[in-house]
Amino acid sequence: MARPAAGMTRCADDKWPSGLPARSAEVISAAGQPVRNAEVIKLPPMNDLAGKHILLGLTGGIACYKSAELCRGLVKEGATVQVVMTAASEQFITPVTMQALSMRPVYSSQWDAREANNMPHINLSRQADAILIAPCSADFMARLVHGAADELLSLMCLARPIDRVPLLIAPAMNREMWAHPATQRNMRQLAADGATILGVGSGFQACGETGDGRMLEPHELLEDLVAFFQPKLLAGRKVVITAGPTFEALDPIRGITNHSSGKMGFAIARAARAAGADVALIAGPVSLATPRGVRRLDVQSARDMLAATQAEVPQADVFIASAAVADWRPLTHSDQKIKKDASGAPTVAFAENPDILATVARSERAQSGKLFCVGFAAESHDLVKHAKAKRERKGIPLLVGNIGPLTFGQDDNQMLLVDAQGVVELPRASKAECARQLIAEIARRMTP
Ligand SMILES: Cc1cc2nc3c(=O)[nH]c(=O)nc-3n(C[C@H](O)[C@H](O)[C@H](O)COP(=O)(O)O)c2cc1C
Numbered sequence: 040m041a042r043p044a045a046g047m048t049r050c051a052d053d054k055w056p057s058g059l060p061a062r063s064a065e066v067i068s069a070a071g072q073p074v075r076n077a078e079v080i081k082l083p084p085m086n087d088l089a090g091k092h093i094l095l096g097l098t099g100g101i102a103c104y105k106s107a108e109l110c111r112g113l114v115k116e117g118a119t120v121q122v123v124m125t126a127a128s129e130q131f132i133t134p135v136t137m138q139a140l141s142m143r144p145v146y147s148s149q150w151d152a153r154e155a156n157n158m159p160h161i162n163l164s165r166q167a168d169a170i171l172i173a174p175c176s177a178d179f180m181a182r183l184v185h186g187a188a189d190e191l192l193s194l195m196c197l198a199r200p201i202d203r204v205p206l207l208i209a210p211a212m213n214r215e216m217w218a219h220p221a222t223q224r225n226m227r228q229l230a231a232d233g234a235t236i237l238g239v240g241s242g243f244q245a246c247g248e249t250g251d252g253r254m255l256e257p258h259e260l261l262e263d264l265v266a267f268f269q270p271k272l273l274a275g276r277k278v279v280i281t282a283g284p285t286f287e288a289l290d291p292i293r294g295i296t297n298h299s300s301g302k303m304g305f306a307i308a309r310a311a312r313a314a315g316a317d318v319a320l321i322a323g324p325v326s327l328a329t330p331r332g333v334r335r336l337d338v339q340s341a342r343d344m345l346a347a348t349q350a351e352v353p354q355a356d357v358f359i360a361s362a363a364v365a366d367w368r369p370l371t372h373s374d375q376k377i378k379k380d381a382s383g384a385p386t387v388a389f390a391e392n393p394d395i396l397a398t399v400a401r402s403e404r405a406q407s408g409k410l411f412c413v414g415f416a417a418e419s420h421d422l423v424k425h426a427k428a429k430r431e432r433k434g435i436p437l438l439v440g441n442i443g444p445l446t447f448g449q450d451d452n453q454m455l456l457v458d459a460q461g462v463v464e465l466p467r468a469s470k471a472e473c474a475r476q477l478i479a480e481i482a483r484r485m486t487p
Pocket residue numbers: 097098099100101102125126127128175176177178179211212213216
């Protein structure tokens with residue numbers, strides 16, 4: 040294996056996790072066995088925007104009420120936030136609210152004498168890692184297109200160092216305003232001038248009409264912003280990911296399944312998209328929101344998952360099998376609920392399910408290196424031994440091992456990377472961070 044990246048440690052065959060796991064010394068016994076009911080130490084809050092300084096611009100629209108939550112979300116993710124408001128936006132939300140949430144005085148006038156040089160448009164724009172206008176009114180888009188500079192926010196956008204401070208726009212307006220050729224033309228021009236248009240949502244609008252033009256929800260804008268800052272390690276690549284459990288029906292009411300929340304696979308899909316990949320996420324039955332910009336295909340059984348995977352992988356560069364696929368399914372399926380009666384418990388015979396990862400790994404594209412295959416092993420004990428054996432059995436270049444009971448349903452994980460050169464342990468981290476590290480490890484191993 041290539042030299043471990045910073046923060047990773049090589050791992051002896053018989054010792055995993057090495058050192059003190061971040062969750063608690065009691066969670067793993069000396070023999071590497073998970074211990075039930077152990078006290079779990081909470082990890083610090085996720086901070087995907089740590090170190091980023093975001094200039095949040097508000098313009099005149101009803102969606103200003105969402106900007107308060109957006110501001111809170113940015114701060115929670117570790118960003119520092121400087122709010123700048125147009126006069127019209129102050130009709131919708133007060134600077135008091137935005138100051139309290141951002142913990143900084145709000146700016147709204149280019150004549151603000153708080154700055155020693157009286158040039159907030161210069162000073163604020165040079166401190167920012169990005170300017171995010173949310174909501175962005177139709178009027179403000181038009182003004183940006185023309186390089187207007189008659190009030191602080193537009194002046195600041197014009198005066199920003201264009202190569203260093205990206206401008207992201209979250210439009211928000213009535214559906215007719217959004218669909219108007221003038222707005223659409225302005226949007227195209229702004230994109231041509233280098234701005235990133237984050238798109239709009241669709242649905243019920245404050246005016247009572249229904250259609251396109253709503254501002255994206257705060258959590259969607261946050262996801263887009265976090266993705267925006269990620270290096271585009273998989274630009275131009277197609278990635279197929281399986282996630283969650285499969286469900287093997289016995290009758291319309293019952294079936295067997297595996298323990299899996301799907302959180303790890305969904306985090307990987309999110310990280311792959313943030314890295315610039317075109318992502319297809321094949322999901323078993325889970326109740327998780329689809330990551331932004333990811334194409335999701337919902338399936339139930341292992342055989343459904345195999346069919347969906349086989350349809351997707353011929354165009355893919357990477358296949359990541361993170362789903363917990365049920366090894367067996369009931370041999371027979373009853374169309375009606377099997378009733379409990381005096382005859383006692385039914386005997387259920389099982390058939391073996393197809394091995395999705397092994398099937399894909401045997402394909403000509405995987406064998407020739409055109410399709411990079413990654414597997415997952417969730418074990419309860421002897422992780423290093425089982426993970427190494429599974430990688431060899433499946434014939435894949437990279438396998439991720441984790442302790443099942445310490446990851447199921449959690450928001451954090453600790454992963455072990457196994458390849459032909461050996462075993463590397465990644466530090467315990469949020470699943471979002473684990474996913475980003477895995478994507479970086481995959482990108483590092485792929486042929487250009
Ligand atoms: C109640 C009300 C709601 C409005 N909502 C929006 C809106 O959602 N989007 C929009 O582009 N304009 C909306 N407008 C119009 C803008 O506030 C108006 O164009 C204003 O001049 C924008 O100024 P600004 O771009 O400097 O913030 C609304 C106006 C009113 C009176």
